[in-house]
Amino acid sequence: MRTRFTATVIAAALLVATAGPAVAGTVDRAVVQQGLDEVVRAGLLGVQLRVTHDREHFTARSGKAELNTARPVPLNGRFRAGSITKTFVATVVLQLAGESRAELDAPVDRYLPGLVDQRITVRQLLQHTSGLYDHNDALPFDPAGFEQIRYKHWEPEELVALSTSRPLEFEPGTRREYSNTNYVVAGLLVEKITGRPLERVVEHRILKPLHLNDTLLPIDDDRIHGPHAHGYWAIDGKAVDITRFNPSVFWAEGNLVSTTKDLDTFFAALAGGRLLKPAQQRELTRTTAISPGYGLGVTVQVLPCGTTVWGHDGFVPGFGSLALTTPDTRKRAVLNVNTSAGEGDPSAGVEKILGEVFC
Template sequence: MLDDVVAGHAGGVVVAIGRDGEPVRFCAAGRADTRGTPLEPDDAFLVASITKTFTAVTVLQLVDAGAIALDDPVARYVPDAPLVDGVTVRQLLDHSSGIPDYAAQPQLSSAVLADPARSWTPQEALAAVAGLDRDFAPGSEHEYSSTNFVLAGLVVEKVTGRSLAENLRTRITAPLRLTTTALAPDGPEPVTAFSQELGPDANSEKTPLHSLETVAWAAGGIVSTAQDLTTFFRALAAGELLSPAAMDEMTDFQGRSGFGLGLWRVRLPTGPGYGHGGDLPGFDSFAAVREESGDVFVVLSNEDDLVPHQFKRAVFRAW
């Protein structure tokens, strides 16, 4: 089925499926670069907004340690950040802050794509929303905004006195032995991305990903593999990363969109679960787990046109 899906496309897909405690099965089809190198199941991808789950786990570990409370005001930690007055840490993680999405601002998107080698700071990304009004009063609605997780990353750095990359390494990737997962550009080199948004050559071999990786940061800058993502989500579901109380908070899904704290409510073929998805030019990702059984599902693509919702449904049917 995967071979049929990628036929005629520049890129490819990697899929991981684990059911009923069985070993995870990995499949790959398509190309990893412009030379036609076949994609392998252990290839690395920029996993985009799946990063938000890692960032949320880091924040909740600090909650477990008593260093942060979910209902603390964000302004206590980052008082100079835009639009944070009256917003709590919880409202960042469940997208109820009302702060507009910096990634949806056309001027910022144009600047990021116009200079692909530029390094962006979190403060530069946040400047894109500094002059805007809130979308709604904090806590009154839920609306997805990557700005929330850039702010959450800054809160982590302020509280710990260490970089977000170091926190992710010491708190998550090293304990779980996720050897191919890190915040870009420190992680492994991802496979070639194929996207018309990347310019006239439409691939990341000609157009660097550095600006995209750095502007995404705590909201979307992690590079990982299907193997590492299955390990991470199964460990999360098994209670290896957070206390039961923190997991209860994380999986308290709110609003029509079913937002938890850095998670979405998801229905797998075997029943309800949770996970997260993401996309950046040239990359599409999705990962989910069912807590009761440890069933896990990951799909990664390196071409914009390869992972529409119809394809994910086809993979579910194949499950």
């Protein structure tokens, strides 16, 4: 879900201000806490953060887990991680490429005949250069509309059909435009090649090897099990708890449930070369003139202070997440917010946090 929070967090990630080049040193935790408190004062209900800075590791939080309570956000609570799911799916596709079971520049039609335009390649799915219309634009994701489909089960093919019933947005490979449909198709590709459900493939290839015991890709379970904060939005002026909904509507594009600890472990392993072979590791973060800030399932940016970071953000009703790491994994941050029923601009607080951690 690309929401107002998306824009502000991405802007903060890319516009971190600093007076000079990055230098070695410890993170000022007081500054980080100030940033977290600013995020909450801006209108978010709660925020949790996990930071790695060289040998320093810590968690921090601000705000509440639920409205009308004093319960703080769990420091390692589970949350819906949204489009960070895409990095997991892209990693599996790249693993299959490393095993010669998938070819990045082959047409998707080779593996899934007749599903999408024959010119679209596997790489174009992962890099959002396919031209596929984003099926989410055809769904009611405004609060009142989403209530009508909140508990509906969706088949991946239904979501793809919403996209392919429209013409391509542009000729494949000519520009990049974020489309969630790309990753629904990528999920179907994984299932076709492996003969197994996507969630089981991700579990076998990533979750179990890395001991990500608090991470899963639920299909129809509308609950978040274990400690977690709640997210809200406003309908007719009233705060509605949106924490529970059927996650099948987001499937391979964004149904992941995780924790800051598990996401930190995953991105450290991915950046550290533990999940991909060298050739696929290079493809992961290779950008192009058409896609200058996005590799294959990861964003790649150079902050104004000179620090390169890559990772992904994620947004679904009630939750917003951001996971970033430097290529050498020495500096990492995973942040999640649970929303209140109001609107605010948390960019100043997020900018303060990211500036302190990475710059």
